[in-house]
Amino acid sequence: MKNRIFYNRVGFSTLLNKEIHRFMKVPVQTVLAPLISNILYMAIFGGMLQTREVGIEGISYLNFLVPGLATMGAIFAAFQNPSFSIISQKFQNTIQDLNSYPISLAEKILAFVFGGMFRGVLVGVLTYAATIFFVGYEVEYPIFFVLALTATSFVFASLGLIAGLVLDNFEKMNFALAIVITPLTYLGGVFFEISKLPGLLSAIKYINPIYPLVNVSRYAYIGVCEGNIVIHVLLTMALVISSFLIAAYIFKKGVGIKTV
Template sequence: MNFHAIRAIYRFEMARTFRTLMQSIASPVLSTSLYFVVFGAAIGSRMGEVDGIHYGAFIIPGLVMLSLLTESISNASFGIYMPKWSGTIYELLSAPVSSAEVILGYVGAATTKSVMLGLLILATARLFVPYHIAHPFWMLAFLLLTAFSFSLFGFILGIWADSFEKLQIVPLMIVTPLTFLGGSFYSISMLPPLWQKIALFNPVVYLVSGFRWSFYGVADVAVGISVAMTALFMLICLVAVWWIFKTGYRLKR
């Protein structure tokens, strides 16, 4: 394992983040803070409890997951797309660096940035809404597993995309709607029976449900199923990345 190569890619990607702090960190934190102000402090104070939890506190895991998914995809996709766009990807492919080392460098940096952002949003939420974390270990585990899985997905998206517009299609048209419909602002038990069954086909439901359980001990789906579905998604992404490097899909053309 060439740790020097992994560290070089990782440090380059992290340096890019710190050069654009306003766009990479401040903007997502500010945007999510507005949700806390509107839905948590303003509207939440006038609403009842959901599953015995104050509404402002109930939506915190969903909002963190919303930012985590979009930023994980964005960080990883942009990180690998830029070398493709500039042509430096060929230097990387010809260097004595394995595909696993490339993935660890890019995906590791994207995961780190996303986890940092998630923790910052949690700290910011404390300024607006009181909450507690019942299972801190599992909260961090879900945070890491989700960030890594969707950073892998973003890495695949960055390789697939051949324009800046395509980088935005999946996050804006698919991931964000699925997150809003995945129980971020409500419990799926509040839906009619038919829609509860339909909601179970939304993979984000399992992420939000498991993450919310780590905070308050309540979940729409069994925690074991949430972990299994997240791990399955990560495995699918790993297989897809392996196939991409094996075949050279959109890398050598």
């Protein structure tokens, strides 16, 4: 029976609720803080560069900026939830307890990923809601916009789970956030069109997984984006599948969980 993918829905719901409740207990730190940061980005960049022209005809810089900020908020929130949850359990020396949970491997993985995804979508949607004061509420494809934030959050929740399993302390986690994810996010088209970057910086878009995620959200929000939207959607789907499969493989191998 334990070989089934799903066999204990109550146990799965319990672990998922635990992951959601963990960050909802401190909403000021986990939800409000990144939301305020994104609002400040909107106020500062939007205020200083609101007359700046973008390479998309008929689109103001503020409208260009909103989906980027929503995506950025979703990325950091989704990544931090499972990664810090796993590392906290390592710090408390309770990580081995995961082996005794009466739920399937898939249920364990999905509980952590869905918990991070929920937090990412929540921050992303709230970021959009906060920007209504600046640019209004209109979204070109509302359902697609939520799906884009969901896909982004799923990808980075999976990556956050991988990081939590592979890394063994908060210092390494913060290093990964500061040195890897933050630069990729800033160079992923959140604040400006990548095509306007010079030389090598512009070419980074071809290896930056955040670039298609931002463009899918931007297309859903304003109806246009840099590059071919079909290619960006296909890349997003590939990232969703590959990030989850890698997380599942590492989790199944017991990396960071099994004692030596």
